Amino acid sequence: MQASPSPSPPSSPYLSSGSSASSMTPPPTPPNLHQNSIDPAAKWLVQKFGGTSVGKFAVKIAEDIVSDYLDQHKVAIVCSARSGSTKALGTTNLLLKAASQSLQRTKSPNGTGTNTPNGLFNSSPTLNQSPAGSPRPRSKSSPRSDTSFGALAITPATGASETSFNATVDLLRSEHITAARSIVRDPEILNVLEAEIERDIDSLRSFLFAAQVINEISPRSKDSIIGYGERLGCKIVTAVLRDRGIDAEFVSLENVVPLPADGEVYEENETLGQEFYDKVAAAVGERIRQCGPRVPVVTGFFGPVPGSLLRQVGRGYTDLLSALLAVGLQASELQIWKEVDGIFTADPRKVPTARLIPIISPEEAAELTYYGSEVVHPFTMEQVIRKKIPIRIKNVENPRGGGTVIHPDPDIDASCASKEAEAFSSVSAGAHSTYKALGELRQSKNASMPLGWDPNMHKHPTAVTMKEGIVVLNVNSNRKSVSHGFLAGIFGVLDRFGVVVDLISTSEVHVSMAIEQGDERRSLDKVVRELSKYGTVTVARDMAILSLVGKQMHHLVGIAGRMFTTLGQGNVNIEMISQGSNEINISCVIDGRDAVKALNLIHQSCLQIMPQGARGRMGPWLF
Incomplete structure (x- = not known):
């Protein structure tokens, strides 16, 4: 049966003319709408908002x-x-x-298992028709149109049985429609x-x-x-912005x-190199x-990314x-906007004296990410840091x-950053001349040291972090006289099972290996x-990794001794010790029951932060 053409979608006042969701050119912009700066000297500013911010604070954004x-700026x-x-x-x-759910087998009327919805291949299949049994109403203003996922949208004919994923899709629809109606005031935009x-x-x-x-x-x-998910979230944010x-x-x-040049094709399982991401950056x-x-x-x-975006990048692709x-x-x-003031010297939920860190190096931020703190993924940081672009985490x-x-x-030193933070927070709403002041501040530092540099600033580490839910595997070779191949065998087992090792001591x-539980x-x-084929194996569960992080750790003579002495005086037993080759962190594994106590002891002893220290807003320190 020949499908009749779908009617044109309603003209959208906020969709891109190049968007696959609408082929209509947006109407002229009303003169009262606020736009990006047209100053040729204005710099771009990229603001990234996470799912919680989009879900709870779209109006505030x-x-x-x-x-x-x-x-x-151009935002x-x-x-x-x-x-x-x-x-x-x-x-x-x-x-x-x-x-x-779409791959779960359903029961056909005769009791046999099938994955085909009943009625899909009726003699008169229906195009662009909602499946029967779906409780959601169809808006008269939302005719089906071609999408990037195919020109024809084929669904079961009337009378088809309810499929397992329908309730979940209906819940998605309900969540977004309810959110839209609660925050968009203009009836036309809504x-x-x-x-x-x-x-x-x-x-x-x-x-x-x-x-x-x-x-x-x-x-x-x-x-x-x-x-x-991103399409729906971005459309809601776009509508809220237009509404405001x-x-x-x-x-x-x-x-x-972009497609490969010269007729080449990407291999599905190949690891994408920096050249690929450079091309994506230019295209975006x-x-x-x-x-x-x-x-x-x-x-x-x-x-679509060769080899799958989820496989190549994971859920941090945004x-x-x-x-x-x-x-x-x-x-x-x-700018990466979260629900906390930034990165703290420790988790403020567990350490009441934790303070906001005004500036941190990419190396320190990467270490904190590896050992339990959700800052920014090191690979993501690498993309901007290599181009000398700062990342600011804001609330x-x-x-x-x-x-x-x-x-x-x-x-750029912490003392310079403190002046930056002070200047930034003192700016009145709408007057972001701070960036000009910050530029002058950075340019005023001499060739060797930043403005206001204090040689005593780096006498303490930057932060202490804790990663809980750790298992320690200890393997002792059962062939003490024949060590050849012992480590190769151990690492081969880890590779086969896809085990990621956080710390290792050999x-x-x-x-001894510390892995996530x-x-x-x-x-x-x-x-x-x-x-066990390679030796005697013992397992210690419910452990935690305590990590002391600081860019200048290798200059801090005696800091390891202070850390371990503090834990010993606090009756915290150490299962395992490790220090990275970059000398930016010292880590140890302790019993998970001592985690909070150890975190507070090290924060006060090694970071020298007393209860009167200034603090940022409470919340997950790097959530």
Whole structure:
């Protein structure tokens, strides 16, 4: 049967003309909308907002953050998928759940298992029709249109049985429609936004039905499914910005990855090198410049990536895209907005005297990430730091605060950063002349030391962190006279089972390894059985890694002695000790029951921070 053409979608006042979600050219911008600075000297500023910020603080983002930067900068916004009231109800988790449900077998009327929805191949299949049993209403303003995932959206005919993923998709729809109605005031903008949400939900449902028919979801198909989360989140943020008087434009980057030159093709399993990411950065930057004075709201999803975005990058791809965008635009700064003031000297939930760190080196931030603190993934940091672009972590709930700067310039010292933070926090709303002051501050430092440099500033480490839920595996060789191949065998077992080792201490016939405990005890039991072929294996569970981090650690004579003496005086037993080759951290493994006590002891003894120290806003220090 020949499908009738789909009617044109409603004209959207905020969608990009290049967006796959709309082929309509946006109407002229009303003269009262706030736009990006048209000053040729104005620098780009990339602001990345996480799922919690998008879910809870979309109005605050529009009213108190973005609007304050527009007169002095060209702002580009990158958004994650919206979070939910619980982690399980987060958009990405729901999308992954729906993908999994689409492959679950359903019962046919005769009792046999089948993956094909009943009625899909009726003699008169229906195109662009909602599946029966779905409780969601179809908005009259949201006709189905072509999407980037296929021109024809085929769903079961009327009378088809309910599929397992429908309830999850309906929940996604309900979450986003409810959010839209609660924060968008203008009826016209709300109507268009609801139509866009309906369109994306219908497209997602069709995609999942297709996956159910073929009984397969490839890694790249899973990428496409999770990409709906950023599309929905960005469209809501775009609508909120328009509703609050900011000329915003939704930009989808799902087709931005450049094809290889000279007819080459990417191998599906190849590891993508820096050249690939440089090309993506250039392509993303070029796409965003086409927005003119409008404020682009950019999807963190930029697939399809060879070998799958989830496999190559993981769920931190939104941070990576924001970094690549900052590089492509040659931005003055990448801002990552969270729900805390920045990076602290320790977790303030566990250490009441923890203080905000105004500036930190990329190396220190990377160490904190490795050992339990969610700062920014080291690979993401590398993309901007190599181009000398600072990363500033700021608080959505406290936008006037200076935050923490991950600074690529090794000459910028903590004393200089304190002056920066003080200057930044004193600026009145809408007057971000601070950046000019900061530039003068940096330029005024002499060739060797920054302005206000104090030789006593680096007599203490930068931070102390704790990673809990650790298992220690000790392997003693059962062939003490024959050590050849012992370590190779151990590492071979770890490689086969995909075990990531956080810390390791070795001798000729003994290996101690600290690994994450994880949820799957059977997998660990299999690893232990394999390791037993090479020697006697003992397992210590419920341990914790305590790490003291500081860029100048190798200059701090006696700091290791002070750390271990403090733990000994506090009756904290040490299971294992390790120091990295870069001499930027000293780590040890202790009993998990002593974790909080040890954290406070080391924070006061080694960082010399007393209870009267200034503190930032309470919350997860690097959440």
